[in-house]
Amino acid sequence: MSMSHALSLSFRRVSPLSFSQSASTATRAFSTSLRRNDTWGFIGLGQMGYAMAKNLRAKIPASDTLIIRDVNENATKRFLEENQEAARNSTCKVIVAQNAREVAEQSTVLITSLPEPEHVKNVFYSMLRHGDLPVLEQERLFIDTSTIDPASSRQIANAVHTTRQGRFVDAPMSGGVVGARAGTLSFMFGASSQTGQLVDRVRSVLMLMGKKAWHMGNSGAGVSAKLANNYLLAINNIATAEVMNLGIRCGLDPKVLADMVNTSTGRCWPMEINNPVPGVVETAPASRDYAGGFGISLMNKDLRLAISAAEESGAPLALAEMARGVYKAVEAEHRGKDFSVVYKWLQDQSAAQQ
Structure with a gap:
């Protein structure tokens, strides 16, 4: 099935999110070649996402790269400034993407944390609509931590899996802003249980931002x-x-x-x-x-x-x-x-x- 046909079946038409230009001094263009060290993506620096991204940045290897994206330029700028302070302690490099597609092209693991179902659909539509993403050494993993409806989550999962762009996991969390800041969130995730390897991989990522991660079943089970x-x-x-x-x-x-x-x-x-x-x-x-x-x-x-x-x-x-x-x-x-x-x-x- 072609990419465009799969997307037309999986997404009802929504207007793409308007991605504003982030701080130009911190933004760079990306090539499609694979980096030697792992690259992580994070889209959505709201109250929850901001704290989750900070914990992720602090716990992934110092040689890795974190690519961030948010429509709020102030949140992005603040995150970069805080990372410059943290960089003195040899934490990972943080760079800013101009749009969601750039994050997806480079990231082996991409995490989204967005307010509404329409936001999540728009972001994934913008990541997938321009054809196949570059092939990476490890299968690309999309983890959506947003709280949306099960039907929308399954639509997005179907679009990702049908086009063979990676694995999609719905993984909303409980614990609030306090838990996000403390890194004590509890995640409940939906992922194909065909292989324990995927479940273990998802859990290892979520534990970088929380203290518990329950595998609830297949796609949509996490948001349910x-x-x-x-x-x-x-x-x-x-x-x-x-x-x-x-x-x-x-x-x-x-x-x-x-x-x-x-x-x-x-x-x-x-x-x-x-x-x-x-x-x-x-x-x-x-x-x-x-x-x-x-x-x-x-x-x-x-x-x-x-x-x-x-x-x-x-x-x-x-x-x-x-x-x-x-x-x-x-x-x-x-x-x-x-x-x-x-x-x-x-x-x-x-x-x-x-």
Whole structure:
């Protein structure tokens, strides 16, 4: 099957991403010849991707090269400046590509971390639409760590595999920005289980950026597992906010209440690590005006994708529509904040009822 025909079957038409020119002093053109040392690619330097790329750069051999790409010139410039400082300690060389195709041409392992399904499709379309990529000594490995819908992920996998450009793996992660920075992320990945060699290779790459990596099954299994996890997180977060609001209004001390729950059957990540009440957990976003963390818009996106996956698979989600209504209302009033800001929204609702 030709490259163009495979792409037309695998991707529904989307507008290519507009790749802006990065800092020209740090950008170079690439030849199509194979480098002696391994070359790694990373596309997407958002809050998660930036930290993941930093950990990758720090842990791969000093003789290797890391090629980065992002539409945000400020993020790219900052990454390069930080690498110049790190280079004094003999870490790997970092260079900037002008587009995603250049990253794909040179990288033996290419990792993407992007916000939405359309972004991922656009990037892979731009990498594959210009014909065969250069043949490397080792099979090219594409690892997408974005949280997208299973159908889109399988479409991309089909495009990569049908055109024989390498192996595609969906590998979303859990652990948030804190885990990305600390290198303690947990990955769940979908990859063909025909050979253990591929699974071992994928796991060895992911462990450079995290502490756990579960092989969940074939293509699409990773994102399916991530959406199941984040649906549970969405519900737990609302319940935690409601419990804390209820307890405080009943006169309970929030720290004592949280400690009790965290040693009882109600223990969960939103209560223990990301507690929504300011001051209960000093490292939580709530203690810094809900800044950083997992944005409410991202939770809304993941909830939407989880609901779509449930509809596709015929799985009933009894609390989905109610949760979606809550997160839509919260995002409208607290856009840009961590998703634990649901607690503040509940406080406002309580005050309005008095």
